[in-house]
Amino acid sequence: MRSGFRLLLLFVFVLISACSSNQKEEVLPEETYYENARSAMKSGNFNEAESNLDSLETYYPFGRYAEQAQLDLIYARYQNLDLEGSRAAADRFLRLNPQSENADYALYMRGLASYNLDISLAARYFPIDVSERDPGEQLRAFRDFSELLNRYPNSDYVADARQRMIAVRNRMAEQELHAARYYIKREAYVAANNRARYVVENFPSTPATEEALIILAETFQFMDLKKGAEDAIRLLALNYPDSDAFNEDMEFQPSILKREDRSLGSVVTFGLMGDE
DSSP states (O other), X not given: OHHHHHHHHHHHHXXXXXXXXXXXXXXXXXXXXXXXXXXXXXXXXXXXXXXXXXHHHHHOTTSTTHHHHHHHHHHHXXXXXXXXXXXXXXXXXXXXXXXXXXXXXXXXXXXXXXXXXXXOGGGGTSOOOGGGSOTHHHHHHHHHXXXXXXXXXXXXXXXXXXXXXXXXXXXXXXXXXXXHHHHHHTTOHXXXXXXXXXXXXXXXXXXXXXXXXXXXXXXXXXXXXXXHHHHHHHHHHHHOTTOTTBOTTOOBOOOXXXXXXXXXXXXXXXXXXXXX
16 A cells, blocks of 8 residues: 555656646747847837846846847836836846946936836826925936936936936925925924925025025014024015015015914924923
């Protein structure tokens, strides 16, 4: 009985091994993977393209199409909305091919992936305010675009990168304003003033600057800091003479803050713990 049981186990093992060997992927010629990937990309089938490019990298990592396949993989993953994968592929390309004539493209795509990474697919269909999101990816994108401008000033991607850098600065400024508005709601006017001042000092040419100056002026007035308020109003009048913050006689009219009787404890805790 034991001999028969052992024979049965051996038969099952051989059968499983045979099935496993039959399921192994057939390795195609290098050129076939490449042509399949290119054809799939032309037809917009980026899943199929990515599959072939992955196989090409796996079986022919040093083949004649290796560098181009790495570049195509960056693009295919980006088109598949795999932004982290696209960024990782671009990073890998730059490590393996630092002197490549296509390094500017990889650097641009790495920045582009980061630029769009915090704007998820859901944000395209739902009213998500990008100014409320973590700025980390935007900073990474800004650094990549800045490196592109410095290292490859004649690159075809410089013009677009420069415009995206402006957009990143605008987003960063708007994030600071979002924080200032939050502090105003919490009646934490010192914190709001600090955020508005950061916008004026670090993002002076962004659309957020006008509102930042208004917040600066009003918070300075609220805290009875006349010199700071006068300077903010002067800057506002100089740069935004048509601002709604001025009446017809160019007199500044506060409208954001309302003075309320508040305890010292509430001021110190930024209004987060109440007055009790």
